[in-house]
Amino acid sequence: MFIKKITSFCCCLFSAVTLFAQQGATWIWYPGDFEVWLSNDMQNRRTERGTFFPPFWRMDSHYVLVEFHKEFDVPADEEITIVAEGKYNVKVNGKMLPGMPAKIDLKKGKQKVNIKVYNQGQVPALYVSGKTVNTNKDWLVTFEDKEWIDETGKASDQSGTTYVKAGYWNFDQPTQFPSKFKLPTRQEESISTTQQGKGTLVDFGKNTFGFLTFHQLKGNGKLSVYYGESKEEALGIATCETLDYIDVSRASSTDSTLDLSKAFRYVYIEKEGNISYDKVSMQYEYLPVEDRGAFKSSDEELNNIWEVAKYTMELTSREFYIDGIKRDRWIWSGDAYQSYAMNYYLGFDSETVKRTILALRGKEPTMTHINTIMDYTFYWFLSIYDYYQYTGDKEFIEAVYPRMQSLMEFCLGRRNKDGLMEGLSGDWVFIDWADGLSKKGEVSFEQLLLCRSLETMALCAELLQQKDDQDFYAKEAKSLKTKLFEYYWNPTKQAFVHSRINGEQTENVTRYTNMFAIFFDYMSKEQQQGIKTNVLLNDQVQKIMTPYMRYYELEALCAMGEKDYVMRQIKEYWGGMLKLGATTFWEEYNPAKSGAEHYTMYGREFGKSLCHSWGASPIYLLGKYYLGVKPTSAGYQTYEIEPYLASLQWMEGKVPTPAGEIDLYVSATKIKVQSPTGIGTLKIKSKTKPKSKNGTIVQLNKETYTLEVRAGVAYEIDYKL
Structure with a gap:
């Protein structure tokens, strides 16, 4: 949960008044505008060897003129204060007030306040505070005022203006201007400094992110600073x-912090001229999020994997969920989709999820896929229903639904004559980083993701009681699912083929469509077994080398009961990176490589990210499939706990929910669980009937039992694994 006190704001006033925040007031803006503006600012900080390196895709901007309004029934005369980021005018009950008043008096009774704010360079934002009149999420906003007058000067009787609820975050003080937001920092020291050739090598002990500081810097000359995730x-x-x-020109010694943040473990510094400094430290920049999720077990290697995954997640959680801290520092939808899932088992930071979803969507009109990548558009849809399932936040679904509709309209309009998605000019069909992976023709993976996206649209339409939409999207999903099996399922191979070209199945079988179809629950038990044998456990099918897709592959295997195998894979794959000295998890890992060969990617010697968001997936796998906790209805109103020890003697952990953390301890003879929310179903595998002082044990079959978990009750179950 984002910490309310933000220490990095500059306190400058746009209205020359001294203000004190009233309870309930917060800064508001047109929804999505602050997120788009902030993402532009963050993503354009990337440099490559000192050169500005902007994103590849279209960058949108905020609406420069926004109207805010709300109607009040004021219980008594009161004075309100107004602060805005930009020029503004005020109307009360339709009457324009002179100037840009910082304070106005409202009379008792019905009052309608309209404030129009203009700001070309920053997001038009508004803060109003009074005893009962305060800006909050219930204010309505629009970027288009469609009022008009006739030749007599009479105003129109009806308006085509579309109003939506205001956007907001946690800027709850009048001096906390949204445009001044920065992440907080803290000083951290290096662990060693050594002479190397003509310069100095500084080691900070692990991958980190922030601003380098030279202490007591003085003299004249030049500093050359080279950063590395590796030595x-x-x-x-x-x-x-x-x-x-x-360039340094200082007569006296001062501490100097560089302007641009960087990712590094090591820093190599060469001096020219008569420059001197006492030491080098850094200002570590971070997103303040509480670690609500936890995991610990009898296996120290697994514990270390959890901790390194947690730290990887910490570093790639910034203003938004980004891909990696060294190279891109951009918001990629596929990377973010995995970060959301990990977040639900670690920080449960809903605000960063929403900010990232809104920033990725951008503004109308829709001209390209998100990040220009077809599959990344579909991940965006999937992320929204997942968000609702974990948080129960219907309000956000209502707010984002129109943007879902317009994006889906864009996707459906790009289908070919057979109703399938095929890469058009400007479309990037990504799927995964894999040698020789074909993107030609109608790729089955894209049809699968579109089908799931249509199902997501139908579910959201049902939630919002949009019956016609629900019927349309459900019909489209059913039709596409039929085509998926008709066009791509090969009964001889007992698997989906990778693609169709010119209306014919290709012979190639890859893992992607097959493993996603399993945890989407599209397959019969017989088909699942066919895929498990012929694809997922078949070394003849091209192996996956990125943590990005290993995450999904292992989830599919967990869903089919192969948790012992998955545990070995977690320890082998992520443990393999730790054995090579990793302090954060990488963008790609191939055990067959050796030495500095591990750092190469994209044809560059050090192109690979050694701290990448999709590397942190053990957080999700351990939380959902080994602690075994997952919601079965929105916001953990109901949920399931099905712990699985695998090779562990014991494990314990916390899984966050909107209402607090579910605490769990599991050994071969005892389970302890306590939850703050909802109604849970604990599933127990036991050779004898379990015993518990609280609750009733129900037998499902020979060795499977359940116990209903009620909020606030501590349960201790004796059983025999």
Whole structure:
């Protein structure tokens, strides 16, 4: 949960008044505008060897003129204060007030307040505070005022203006201007400094992110600073990904912090001239989120994997969920989709999920896929219903639904004559980083994701009681699902083929469509077994080398009961990175590589990200499939706990929910559980009937039992695994 006190705001006033916040007042804006503006600011900080490197896709902007309004029944005369980011005018009950008043008096009774704010460079934002009149999420906003007058000067009797509920976050003080937001920082020290060749190598002990500080810097000359996630990269001054060249001209010693944040473990520094400094430290930049989820077990290697995954998630959780801290520092929908899932088992930070979803969607008109990637558009749809399932936040679904509709209209309008998605000019069909992976023709994976996206649209329409929409999207999903099996299922191979070209199945079988179809629950038991044998456990099918898709592959295997195998894979794959000295998890890991070969990617010596968001997936796998906790209705009103020890002697952990954390301890003979919310179903595998002082044990079959878990009750179950 985002910490309310933000220490990094500049306190400058746009209205020359001294204000004190009243309870209930917060800054508001047109929904999505602050998120788009902030994402533009963040994503354009990327540099590559000192050169500005902007994103590949269209960058949208905020609406520059926004009207805010709300009607009140004021119980007694009161004075309200107004602060805005931008020029503004005020109307009360349709009457324009002179100037830009910082304070106005409202009389008792019905009052309608309209405030129109203009700001070209920043998001038009508004803060109104009074005893009962305050800006909050219930204010309505619009970017288009369609009022008009006739030749007599009479105003129109009806308006085509569309109003929506205001956007907001946690800027609850009048001096907390949204445009001044920055993440907080704290000073951290290096662990060693050594001389290397002509310069100095500084080691901070692990991958980190922030601003380098030179203490007591003075003299005249030049500093050349080379950053590295590895020692080799920092010393590779000709090929390292990021660097700084700093001209120094100082007569007296001062502490100097660089302007741009960087990712690094090692920093190599060379001096020219008579420059001197005492030491180098850093200002560590972070998103303040409480670690509500936890995991610990009898296996120290697994515990270490959890901790490194948690730290990887910490570093890639910034203003938004980004891909990696060194190279892109952009918001990629596929990467973010996995970050959301990990977040639900760690920080349960709903605000960053919503900010990221809104930033990715951008503004109308829709011209391209999200990040220009077809599959990333579909992940965006999937993320929204997942968000509702974990949080129960219907209000956000209502707010984002029109943007879902317009994006789906864009997708459906790009289908070919057979009603299938096929890459058009400007479309990037990504799927995964894999050698020789074909993107030609009608790729089955894209049809599968579109089908699930249509099902998501139908579910959201049902939630919002949009019956016609629900029927339309459900019909489209059913039709596409039929085509998926008709066009791509190969009964001889007992698997989906990768693609169709010119209306014919290709021979190639890949893992992607097959494993997603399993945890989408599209397959019969017989088909699942066919896929498990012929694809997922078949070394002849091209293996997956990225944590990105290993995450989904292992989830599919967990869903089919292969949790012992998955546990070994977690320890082998993520443990393999730890054995190579990883302090965060990587963008790609191939055990067959050796030495500095592990750092290469994209044809560059140090192109690979060694701290990548999709590397943190053990958080999700351990929370959902080993602690075994997942919601079965929105916001954990009902949920399931099905713990699985695998090779562990014991494990314990916390899984966050909107109402608090579910506490769980499991050994071979005892389960302890307590929950703050909803009604849970604890599933127990036991050779004898379990015993519990609280609740009633119900037998499902020979060795499977259930216990209903009620909020606020501590349960201790004796059983025999």
